[in-house]
Amino acid sequence: MAKVTKVVVPVAGYGTRFLPATKATPKEMLPVVDKPAIQYVVEEAVAAGLSDVLFITGRSKRALEDHFDSSPELEAELSKQNKDELIKKVKDPADLANIHFVRQGTPQGLGHAVFMAKQHVGHEPFAVLLGDDLIDPRDYVLKKMFEVQENFGGSVVLLMEVKPEEIHLYGSAQVEKTNDDAVVKVVDLVEKPNQKDAPSNYAVIGRYLFNPKVFEVLEKTKPGKNGEIQLTDAMKTLAKDISPAEGGGLHAVIFKGRRYDTGDKLSYLQSVVQLAVEREDLGPEFKKWLKKFTGELGN
Ligand code: UTP
Numbered sequence: 001m002a003k004v005t006k007v008v009v010p011v012a013g014y015g016t017r018f019l020p021a022t023k024a025t026p027k028e029m030l031p032v033v034d035k036p037a038i039q040y041v042v043e044e045a046v047a048a049g050l051s052d053v054l055f056i057t058g059r060s061k062r063a064l065e066d067h068f069d070s071s072p073e074l075e076a077e078l079s080k081q082n083k084d085e086l087i088k089k090v091k092d093p094a095d096l097a098n099i100h101f102v103r104q105g106t107p108q109g110l111g112h113a114v115f116m117a118k119q120h121v122g123h124e125p126f127a128v129l130l131g132d133d134l135i136d137p138r139d140y141v142l143k144k145m146f147e148v149q150e151n152f153g154g155s156v157v158l159l160m161e162v163k164p165e166e167i168h169l170y171g172s173a174q175v176e177k178t179n180d181d182a183v184v185k186v187v188d189l190v191e192k193p194n195q196k197d198a199p200s201n202y203a204v205i206g207r208y209l210f211n212p213k214v215f216e217v218l219e220k221t222k223p224g225k226n227g228e229i230q231l232t233d234a235m236k237t238l239a240k241d242i243s244p245a246e247g248g249g250l251h252a253v254i255f256k257g258r259r260y261d262t263g264d265k266l267s268y269l270q271s272v273v274q275l276a277v278e279r280e281d282l283g284p285e286f287k288k289w290l291k292k293f294t295g296e297l298g299n
Pocket of ligand 1: 010011012013015017018028104106107108109110112113114130131132240263296
């Protein structure tokens with residue numbers, strides 16, 4: 001199987017859970033300490049050798065495009081002030097990868113966003129990373145996903161066990177064991193089910209490796225939940241209706257590491273605090289303050 005080098009990062013959603021902050025600013029640009037969430041995701045992709053990054057963008061995403069571009073005036077100003085460390089911080093995002101953009105037009109769901117990548121990706125397997133879903137670099141998981149794709153072919157997703165009362169926020173997977181405890185075969189999927197209808201508490205989270213067959217499937221996928229073209233519905237077809245010989249089949253890696261969901265207000269706040277506490281420059285002072293503050297909060 002061809003080596004995966006291309007990654008698709010859909011960032012065209014409305015980000016309604018973060019309005020009004022996301023009226024003119026993409027939610028993927030919200031800062032997690034001092035870097036926008038999306039930069040962590042692109043850094044993860046590049047660390048995995050995915051140096052060709054395609055953003056699926058839409059309106060109000062100018063800030064994101066500018067973030068991954070050079071900024072000559074700012075660099076010149078910082079250079080005058082001999083602020084080399086800051087110049088590096090400004091240049092890093094633009095130097096990270098080969099960045100491309102395709103616009104989604106009206107956002108019609110994650111499946112529709114991924115379909116927009118068809119022409120750029122062509123007939124190779126490719127990765128999809130969600131721009132508001134952060135995986136801690138210490139719990140790097142893409143390598144394991146590549147291995148699974150090499151062993152089984154088809155497509156590979158990442159699953160995480162969530163509390164039963166949280167499964168309605170995710171795609172839920174029905175799975176079968178394999179010889180490897182960390183890997184399962186996905187036999188069915190349901191998008192955002194009620195707790196009682198969920199086939200399991202294994203939730204699909206924002207890392208995917210797709211066989212290009214997914215484009216053919218997405219093209220035929222009808223709008224599903226909320227009238228959107230759901231990536232989950234296309235994955236279900238890959239898992240259930242298409243043989244491995246034809247590019248179908250779906251396996252999953254079970255993720256047990258640290259993940260930060262920055263697309264939801266509460267988990268965004270938790271992510272910022274967790275990552276700030278661990279920073280060498282901020283952590284010690286911040287922890288001291290946090291302990292005092294939580295002590296004052298009482299129960
Ligand atoms: P989400 O469902 O989390 O994003 O999609 P959203 O729709 O923007 O958020 P809310 O629910 O309204 O607050 C996951 C990722 O897929 C992208 C989003 O930008 C996000 O990074 N997405 C979603 C698209 O690019 N296009 C779409 O049509 C939908």
